[in-house]
Amino acid sequence: MNSxxxxxxxxxxxxxxxxxxxxxxxWFFARSTGRRFLLRVEDLDRAxxxxxxxxxxxxxxxxVTWDGGVVRQTDREHLYTAAIGRLTEAGLxxxxxxxxxxxxxxxxxxxxxxxxxxxxxxxxxxxxxxxxRSLRPAALRLRSAVSEVTVEDLLHGSFTGAVDxxxxxxxxxxxxxxxxxxxxxxxQGIDQVVRGDDLLPSTPRQAYLASLLHIxxxxxxxxxxxxxxxxxxxxKRDGAVTLADLAxxxxxxxRVRDALLVSLGLPPGPLQAALAVFDPAALPRRPWVWPGLAxxxx
Ligand code: GLU
Numbered sequence: 542m543n544s545x546x547x548x549x550x551x552x553x554x555x556x557x558x559x560x561x562x563x564x565x566x567x568w569f570f571a572r573s574t575g576r577r578f579l580l581r582v583e584d585l586d587r588a589x590x591x592x593x594x595x596x597x598x599x600x601x602x603x604x605v606t607w608d609g610g611v612v613r614q615t616d617r618e619h620l621y622t623a624a625i626g627r628l629t630e631a632g633l634x635x636x637x638x639x640x641x642x643x644x645x646x647x648x649x650x651x652x653x654x655x656x657x658x659x660x661x662x663x664x665x666x667x668x669x670x671x672x673x674r675s676l677r678p679a680a681l682r683l684r685s686a687v688s689e690v691t692v693e694d695l696l697h698g699s700f701t702g703a704v705d706x707x708x709x710x711x712x713x714x715x716x717x718x719x720x721x722x723x724x725x726x727x728x729q730g731i732d733q734v735v736r737g738d739d740l741l742p743s744t745p746r747q748a749y750l751a752s753l754l755h756i757x758x759x760x761x762x763x764x765x766x767x768x769x770x771x772x773x774x775x776x777k778r779d780g781a782v783t784l785a786d787l788a789x790x791x792x793x794x795x796r797v798r799d800a801l802l803v804s805l806g807l808p809p810g811p812l813q814a815a816l817a818v819f820d821p822a823a824l825p826r827r828p829w830v831w832p833g834l835a836x837x838x839x
Contacts, residue, residue, distance in 0.1 A: 545608075546571025546733040547726070548600070549581040552592040556599050557782040558831055559737075559767030559775040562801045566764045567735035568605050568812070569819045570695075577608040579729055583722075585614045585715055599784045603798045604812040612729065614721055621716040624724045624754055625681065625709055633753060634709060636670055636679035637662040654688060654703035663706065680712040683750065690745035695762040695821055697738070702745035723747050727756040738763035739774070762821065768828045775831050782831065791836040804829045 548564045550556060556564070571578040580600070582593050597611065628634050639647075639661050647659040663684065665673070673679070683706055691701040709720045726734060741763040748758045769779040777783070781790045787797055799809035806823055807815035 543577075543730060544732040545577040545579050545730050546574075546735060547579040547581055547729065547731050548605070548607075549583050549722070549725075549736070550596050551583045551587050552596060553587040553589055554592050554777060555595045555783040555785060557767075557775055557777060557779075558797065558801065559782075561599065561603055561784075561797070562767055562804065562829070563735070563737050563764055564600055564605055565603065565798075565801055565812070566762075566805070566824075569807075569816060570735045570762055570821065571733060572816055573819045574733070576733055577730075578606065579609065579612070579731065580607045581612045581614070581725055581729065583614050583718070585718070585721055588615075595785075602784060602794045603801070612725070614716075614725065617721075617725065617728070618716070620724050620728055621710075621721055624720065625716075628683065628709070628753060629681075631753075633684050634681050635663060635684055635706075636665075636674075637682045637706075637708070637712075638670075638673040638677055638679055640677075652688070654705065657688070657703060657705035658682065658707070660706065678712045678714075680708050681710040682706040682708055683753075685749065687749060690749045692744050692748045692758070692761060694741065694744070695760065696824065696826065697741060697763055700741060700744065702742050704746050704749045707746050719743060719746050719750060723750045723754065723756065726759055727751070727754070731759060732757065733760045733762070735762045735764060737766050739766060764824070765826060765828045768830050770830060772830075779831070780833065787834060790834075792834045796834060800832075800834060
């Protein structure tokens with residue numbers, strides 16, 4: 542089968558146990574359905590030198606295997622430019638000169654979803670655009686014809702979310718995540734997107750963009766995150782949460798992998814055994830609170 546799932550980390554630092562748990566889930570979803578599993582480094586933004594190598598090392602250490610080489614977004618600008626060109630040719634983009642503050646202060650359009658771009662630059666004349674260009678560089682926005690879109694998610698069912706005139710290219714020239722992710726998934730033949738459920742609200746925008754680009758919408762599964770004891774999303778500051786930190790505390794990678802598997806209702810041990818019994822319908826639907834792991838004998 543020429544279909545694929547993927548894990549697409551941003552190389553901003555080491556992966557923590559929450560990221561590793563999501564990676565395991567993406568791997569189980571893909572492998573249990575006969576898909577290839579691809580890795581993409583989302584380095585358009587927030588990249589730290591050395592982080593990619595650490596992330597790949599840690600994924601391999603917990604048993605995640607991937608097919609082919611690793612793809613990096615910074616090598617793929619030509620694909621993003623081509624997609625933006627297609628949208629622009631179809632009259633589906635416009636330049637936006639608004640600052641964040643101007644957007645916050647502008648009155649919102651009637652019936653627009655909260656936080657939606659108010660449309661300030663949507664209908665500028667050529668003369669107005671020329672005048673604004675001399676003041677600051679433009680971002681490029683999508684000229685959206687809808688205000689919401691419904692997507693289907695394997696864990697969440699139907700999910701309806703806002704779609705506004707979101708940014709495709711930022712005014713510093715960097716391609717926006719929502720455009721890059723859609724173009725990359727399509728170009729890599731990815732038809733299954735498994736990722737943290739913090740990204741569910743962005744999914745209607747991505748599915749809409751895919752439809753405008755005549756790209757098939759992938760299957761989605763947005764999986765619960767790992768929380769700290771305060772009920773907030775786990776972060777590096779929550780103590781020993783990376784494989785390196787945990788190893789420093791005497792806790793080996795196999796114990797971390799096993800804790801993650803057990804948290805998913807799966808048997809501990811090498812991933813193949815868990816894969817054999819993996820069942821999306823049986824997955825926990827609530828965030829998992831990271832319990833910390835005690836040093837053996839402590
Ligand atoms: N690079 C994003 C992140 O690490 C994930 C994007 C995705 O899976 O679509 O949060």
